[in-house]
Amino acid sequence: MFNNIGVSGLIIILLIALIVFGPAKLPLLGRAFGDTLREFRSSTRGIVEDDTGTQRIDKPDELEKLL
Template structure:
């Protein structure tokens, strides 16, 4: 669904965000969203790396 937005849709979203939040708040909101996305990617990368390890390693008895 998000991949179907396109350039005109992104421009419309940015214009609406500019009107709603104003030019002073928009950089702060963008920075916060970028930080949140970076943290989310970092967390999911750690989870994916953990899940790629074998669940039950061979045990010597």
């Protein structure tokens, strides 16, 4: 989707966002966008792990409980 966007395209997009939202709202929008992407990735990771039957263990305490 974004394969053909170069540096100049990103600069134009950022300038348009700066004009539309203003400098005060851009950090809030970026943080909200990052949180949304993080939640989406964790949700899709959970779906993929359910399909493969594997379980990801993030904490060492969870590993000790399984052993």
